[in-house]
Amino acid sequence: MARRHGKVAGRPDEGTAEAVAADGAGPRRTCIVTRREGAPEDLIRFVLDPAGVVVPDIARRLPGRGVWVTLDRRSVADAVVRKAFNRAFRREVAVPADLAARVEELLARRAGEALSLANKAGLVATGFESVHRGAESEDVICVVHASDAAADGTAKIDRKYRAVCRDDGREPLILTTLTIDQLSLAIGRSPVVHALVGTGRAGDNFVRATGRLIRYRSGAVLPFGNSEASSGSDEASMDSDEAGTGVDREAAIAHPSVGE
Numbered sequence: 001m002a003r004r005h006g007k008v009a010g011r012p013d014e015g016t017a018e019a020v021a022a023d024g025a026g027p028r029r030t031c032i033v034t035r036r037e038g039a040p041e042d043l044i045r046f047v048l049d050p051a052g053v054v055v056p057d058i059a060r061r062l063p064g065r066g067v068w069v070t071l072d073r074r075s076v077a078d079a080v081v082r083k084a085f086n087r088a089f090r091r092e093v094a095v096p097a098d099l100a101a102r103v104e105e106l107l108a109r110r111a112g113e114a115l116s117l118a119n120k121a122g123l124v125a126t127g128f129e130s131v132h133r134g135a136e137s138e139d140v141i142c143v144v145h146a147s148d149a150a151a152d153g154t155a156k157i158d159r160k161y162r163a164v165c166r167d168d169g170r171e172p173l174i175l176t177t178l179t180i181d182q183l184s185l186a187i188g189r190s191p192v193v194h195a196l197v198g199t200g201r202a203g204d205n206f207v208r209a210t211g212r213l214i215r216y217r218s219g220a221v222l223p224f225g226n227s228e229a230s231s232g233s234d235e236a237s238m239d240s241d242e243a244g245t246g247v248d249r250e251a252a253i254a255h256p257s258v259g260e
Contacts, residue, residue: 026039026040027039027040029043029045029068030068031043031068031069031070031075032067032068032069032079032084032085032087032088033069033070033075033078033079033082033084034070034075036070038070040060040068041071041212042070042071043068043069043070043071044056044057044058044068044069044070044071044076044103044216045057045058045060045062045066045067045068046066046067046068046069046085047062047063047064047065047066047067048064048065048089048093051094052091052092052093052094053093053094053095053096054085054093054094054095054096054099056099056102056103056106058103058106058107058110059110065089067085067088067089069084071212071215071216072215072216072219073100073103073104073216073217076099076100076103077099077100079099080095080097080099080100083095103216104213104216104217107209107212107213107216108177108178108182108213110209110212110213111177111178111206111209111210111212111213112178112182112183112185112186113186113209114202114205114206114208114209114210115144115178115183115186115187115195115197115206116186116187116188117202117205117206118197118198118200118202118203118205118206119186119187119188120202121200121201121202121203122198123197123198123199123200123202123203124187124195124196124197124198125195125196125198126187126189126192126194126195127194128153128157128193128194130196131143131157131194131195131196132156132157132160134196135157135160135161135164135196136160136164137198138168138170139198139199140161140196140197140198140199141173141197141198141199141200141203141204141207142173142174142175142196142197142203142206142207143157143158143161143172143173143174143175143194143195143196143197144174144175144176144177144178144183144194144195144196144197145157145174145175145176145193145194146176146178146179146180146182146183146192146193146194147176147177147178147179148179148180149176149180149193149194150193153193153194154176154194157194158172158174161174173207173222175207175210175214177210177213177214178210180192180193183195207222210222
């Protein structure tokens with residue numbers, strides 16, 4: 001088999017652009033539904049399992065030829081309805097009818113895993129009193145509330161956090177993306193309703209993973225979680241960290257539950 005630059009030259013993914021973008025941002029991928037190009041972070045990769053079933057590759061690490069779909073639920077649903085996967089893989093494939101919901105569930109799981117790693121790195125505080133007290137720290141990257149948290153508790157924390165950020169000249173980032181059950185599973189105790197995440201690589205990875213979930217659900221793009229900021233590095237560093245909005249950042253980003 002031919003080799004290029006010391007690597008085995010296999011069959012490339014569908015829609016893979018060999019050249020980097022004109023601005024040097026990195027490789028581009030083409031959505032099989034919209035035919036628009038984007039950075040890998042702005043799309044979702046899909047591969048076939050041994051039985052010929054379409055499988056989401058959220059971490060972009062599964063073997064085999066892949067195809068790409070824009071990072072939003074409607075595009076994934078359209079790919080299923082239009083039989084875009086058959087055309088992209090150039091064969092008859094099996095596509096789960098609930099593929100769009102499965103992708104959302106995997107993205108939520110990825111965000112939970114990122115929060116778990118941030119917690120292991122000592123960057124997460126939980127509990128109303130700890131979060132309310134810690135919100136005044138300049139080392140906080142975001143405040144997290146469960147999507148099913150009571151409004152009165154979140155409002156008290158948010159008022160203090162926004163006031164501190166305003167005095168420091170920072171923009172607050174408040175995330176209401178995961179449920180109490182999902183936060184509790186990530187942290188390893190129950191119930192977790194409120195949390196804050198400190199600055200550091202693991203904290204950055206959580207924001208990026210959560211930004212992908214938010215974008216998939218609503219199309220909103222977090223300023224911190226764009227493709228230029230992340231450059232796809234969150235997937236690799238999440239796997240190696242075991243040791244270790246409206247787009248308005250002031251708005252709590254609400255969403256429906258997975259599968260709704």
